[in-house]
Amino acid sequence: MADAEYVNIWMRPERPARGPKPVYSRAQITEAAIRIADAEGLEAATMRRIAAEIGAGAMSLYRYVPSRGNLVELMADRLMGEIDVTSMPSGDWRADLTRYADGLRAMWLRHPWIATVQRSLPSFGPNQLLLIERLMGVLDAFVSIDENLSLIAMLNSYIEGTVREEISSAEEVRRSGLSESEWMARSYPYIDRLVKSGDYPIFTKIVMEARQPHLSRNDQFRYGLQRVLDCIAAALPSTAESPMSAHREGREEQDRPGQARSRPSERTSRAK
Amino acid sequence: MADAEYVNIWMRPERPARGPKPVYSRAQITEAAIRIADAEGLEAATMRRIAAEIGAGAMSLYRYVPSRGNLVELMADRLMGEIDVTSMPSGDWRADLTRYADGLRAMWLRHPWIATVQRSLPSFGPNQLLLIERLMGVLDAFVSIDENLSLIAMLNSYIEGTVREEISSAEEVRRSGLSESEWMARSYPYIDRLVKSGDYPIFTKIVMEARQPHLSRNDQFRYGLQRVLDCIAAALPSTAESPMSAHREGREEQDRPGQARSRPSERTSRAK
DNA sequence: CTCCACTGGGTACGTTGTACGCGGTTGCGG
DNA sequence: CCGCAACCGCGTACAACGTACCCAGTGGAG
Numbered sequence: 160m161a162d163a164e165y166v167n168i169w170m171r172p173e174r175p176a177r178g179p180k181p182v183y184s185r186a187q188i189t190e191a192a193i194r195i196a197d198a199e200g201l202e203a204a205t206m207r208r209i210a211a212e213i214g215a216g217a218m219s220l221y222r223y224v225p226s227r228g229n230l231v232e233l234m235a236d237r238l239m240g241e242i243d244v245t246s247m248p249s250g251d252w253r254a255d256l257t258r259y260a261d262g263l264r265a266m267w268l269r270h271p272w273i274a275t276v277q278r279s280l281p282s283f284g285p286n287q288l289l290l291i292e293r294l295m296g297v298l299d300a301f302v303s304i305d306e307n308l309s310l311i312a313m314l315n316s317y318i319e320g321t322v323r324e325e326i327s328s329a330e331e332v333r334r335s336g337l338s339e340s341e342w343m344a345r346s347y348p349y350i351d352r353l354v355k356s357g358d359y360p361i362f363t364k365i366v367m368e369a370r371q372p373h374l375s376r377n378d379q380f381r382y383g384l385q386r387v388l389d390c391i392a393a394a395l396p397s398t399a400e401s402p403m404s405a406h407r408e409g410r411e412e413q414d415r416p417g418q419a420r421s422r423p424s425e426r427t428s429r430a431k
Numbered sequence: 432m433a434d435a436e437y438v439n440i441w442m443r444p445e446r447p448a449r450g451p452k453p454v455y456s457r458a459q460i461t462e463a464a465i466r467i468a469d470a471e472g473l474e475a476a477t478m479r480r481i482a483a484e485i486g487a488g489a490m491s492l493y494r495y496v497p498s499r500g501n502l503v504e505l506m507a508d509r510l511m512g513e514i515d516v517t518s519m520p521s522g523d524w525r526a527d528l529t530r531y532a533d534g535l536r537a538m539w540l541r542h543p544w545i546a547t548v549q550r551s552l553p554s555f556g557p558n559q560l561l562l563i564e565r566l567m568g569v570l571d572a573f574v575s576i577d578e579n580l581s582l583i584a585m586l587n588s589y590i591e592g593t594v595r596e597e598i599s600s601a602e603e604v605r606r607s608g609l610s611e612s613e614w615m616a617r618s619y620p621y622i623d624r625l626v627k628s629g630d631y632p633i634f635t636k637i638v639m640e641a642r643q644p645h646l647s648r649n650d651q652f653r654y655g656l657q658r659v660l661d662c663i664a665a666a667l668p669s670t671a672e673s674p675m676s677a678h679r680e681g682r683e684e685q686d687r688p689g690q691a692r693s694r695p696s697e698r699t700s701r702a703k
Numbered sequence: 704c705t706c707c708a709c710t711g712g713g714t715a716c717g718t719t720g721t722a723c724g725c726g727g728t729t730g731c732g733g
Numbered sequence: 734c735c736g737c738a739a740c741c742g743c744g745t746a747c748a749a750c751g752t753a754c755c756c757a758g759t760g761g762a763g
Contacts, residue, residue, distance in 0.1 A: 166621045179710045179759045206751065216712035218752080227751065274550065278595040283621075288631055295633045304633075304640050309655055312596065313589060320588020323550040331553070349438045349555075359560055361567045361576075368576050383581055390662045450740025451728040478720065488743040490721080499720065710759070719750070728741065733734100 167282055168229040183215055185223050189233045193270065196234065200334070201272035231276055236284030238273055241266045244293035248300075252399060253388055255297045260318050260384050267322040274326050277319070298391075301399040310391050317387045321380055439554055440501040455487055457495050461505045465542065468506065472606070473544035503548055508556030510545055513538045516565035520572075524671060525660055527569045532590050532656050539594040546598050549591070570663075573671040582663050589659045593652055 165171040173185050191212040195204040206227055207217040224230045242262040247255050267273055298307045332342045354363045374382065392399075437443040445457050463484040467476040478499055479489045496502045514534040519527050539545055570579045604614045626635045646654065664671075 166618050170621055170624075177708050177761055179708095179761090181710070183711095205749080207749090210712095218713075218754095219711050221752070222710070222712095275547065278546065278599045283625070283634075288625065288634055291637075292631055292633050295637075299633060299636075304636050308637065309651070312593065313655060313658070316588045316592020317585060320591055321584065324553075324584065327550045327553050346438050349442050352442075353555070353560065359564055361564050361571060362555075362560060364571075364576050365563075365567075365580065374577075379581070383585055386585065386662055386666070389665075390658055393661075394658070447740065449730055449738080451730090451742090453741070455742095477718085479718090482743095490723095490744075491742050493721070494741070494743095704763100706761105706763085708759100708761095711757100713756085714754085716753080717751095720748095722747085723745090725744085726742100729739085731736105731738095733736090 165225075168225070168232050169282070169284055171225065173223065181222065183213060183219070183223065185233060187213060188220055188223055188230065189237050192230060193234050193237060196272045197270055200330075201231075201275055232282050232284065235273060235276055236282070236286045238266055238270055239284065239286035239290050241269070242290060244290055247293035248296040252297050252301070252395075253392070256314060256388060256391070257384065259294055259297075260314065260380075263315075263318050264322050264380060267319075267326065271326040271330055274323050274330075298395070298399075301395050306394065310394060314387055314391065317383065321383060325376060437497075440497070440504050441554070441556055443497065445495070453494065455485060455491070455495065457505060459485055460492055460495055460502065461509050464502060465506050465509060468544045469542055472602075473503075473547055504554050504556065507545060507548055508554070508558045510538055510542055511556065511558035511562050513541070514562060516562055519565035520568040524569050524573070524667075525664070528586060528660060528663070529656065531566055531569075532586065532652075535587075535590050536594050536652060539591075539598065543598040543602055546595050546602075570667070570671075573667050578666065582666060586659055586663065589655065593655060597648060 174181070188209060192204045192209045195208060195212060206220055209230075210217045210220055220230075224233065242259065244259060244262070247259070249255055295307055295311060298310060302310065332339050335342055335345075337345065350366060353359055354366060446453070460481060464476045464481045467480055467484060478492055481502075482489045482492055492502075496505065514531065516531060516534070519531070521527055567579055567583060570582060574582070604611050607614055607617075609617065622638060625631055626638060
């Protein structure tokens with residue numbers, strides 16, 4: 160009873176007062192775990208594997224983190240810190256939200272395993288809190304807090320839903336260990352059987368009239384995003400006019416999955 | 432090499448030609464697993480537990496299902512069958528999509544564990560395929576297949592994102608084993624510290640200006656959904672006018688989480 | 704100085720998914 | 734009708750997991 164009576168991981172202080180200096184740290188452990196999860200999936204980030212990665216014994220990790228579940232929370236919050244919202248209530252809400260959307264999507268593509276934990280633990284870590292502050296600050300001046308929540312929820316849903324779809328097929332391929340073309344070749348017989356059966360005309364239409372050629376993944380995302388932003392615009396009072404940011408094309412960089420464009424910003428809990 | 436060379440679970444026939452008659456069935460196993468997952472979470476649905484539920488030995492399940500992962504796929508597809516889309520291209524696209532949205536949300540609330548697997552396996556089971564046919568048939572006459580995909584993706588993202596939020600807190604409470612009020616009492620110190628710190632004004636605003644009182648969860652969902660449907664309407668040609676279904680209030684039933692409003696419609700794969 | 708709260712980490716336990724093999728049962732080829 | 738290959742249910746066994754417990758050292762507070 161005296162031991163694990165902390166509300167959550169953020170209330171538990173990392174460093175105690177007395178005793179020998181710890182060799183490792185939460186940040187270091189979290190970083191190692193993220194590195195493994197990025198490379199081989201979240202299920203590969205076992206306690207022993209993480210410990211080996213930093214050169215520690217398996218059980219040593221429990222000096223820093225109460226359980227693996229809590230470690231995953233730390234990892235998730237660390238990821239939130241990668242989204243740059245420092246400039247956020249800039250005056251141009253449309254630009255702000257676009258920037259956030261791109262940042263969130265890029266982060267998810269860099270760390271696809273986040274899809275398996277996100278929203279199963281709304282633990283309000285420091286990075287997530289900072290994100291909330293900045294992001295919801297964007298529309299705070301224009302709408303009530305309830306409407307703000309509703310609009311941001313809609314935006315987040317769009318981003319997450321879209322990116323989940325992007326991720327899922329890529330993860331399926333990765334998990335199988337095959338190359339993308341090998342994987343497609345392997346699943347061809349099934350698709351073919353469905354099409355040939357004649358029972359699924361619309362599915363067949365989807366398969367036949369390929370959609371990828373028309374738009375790149377990035378453009379598809381941006382296109383749908385504009386629609387969502389239009390929806391938000393419709394819910395805002397006319398005083399919130401955004402200084403003509405309808406279409407700005409010249410942005411070909413950002414969100415390349417493999418790239419290491421991290422910006423940690425650790426920010427662990429500071430107890431009073 | 433000769434053994435597991437099937438593309439996916441749907442290509443593998445359930446019943447072989449010769450040999451003694453199986454005592455159990457995929458459907459029975461899937462049903463038992465869903466029952467356990469509903470009651471105690473997906474992680475409680477272990478192979479041994481499921482086997483015990485139907486009175487079988489643990490290893491017997493592997494005569495029907497190649498692995499636990501595949502069983503989860505079967506479970507997920509079985510759930511798709513609970514969404515009633517039989518009447519679907521009815522002529523009133525707005526009514527159809529509303530009906531679908533309510534059905535999908537209700538299903539997720541009945542089986543919250545689906546959030547942890549959904550979109551991590553786009554396996555095109557029979558029920559999912561039927562759903563795709565009916566659902567995408569709704570807008571098929573009005574827009575191109577690409578636009579159709581884009582609009583439906585947006586709708587699905589909204590539904591899933593919203594329901595994920597509804598589920599996450601409920602799951603957190605369930606996992607802790609405490610009652611809702613106990614759980615809130617326990618997490619109060621953390622929230623209080625955040626508010627008192629003064630660092631998070633908008634978070635504080637969210638905490639203080641409670642949003643639940645204003646709208647019920649159902650109404651919140653419906654309200655946001657109307658916004659999404661308006662977005663879709665804007666993307667449709669004028670020929671797609673929906674016969675005045677702007678606001679119809681008189682629908683207080685549907686989607687009560689605990690209720691068993693299942694409509695299985697098993698439909699396993701039929702090999703040629 | 705003496706304590707003792709701390710450190711890293713080895714050993715061990717319970718639970719998981721599942722490979723393998725057994726003895727019995729069934730339906731098809733001859 | 735017979736025989737055998739293909740299937741059945743299922744017991745045993747194993748590797749890998751999270752983690753409880755214990756230990757010998759360590760270093761700041763008194």
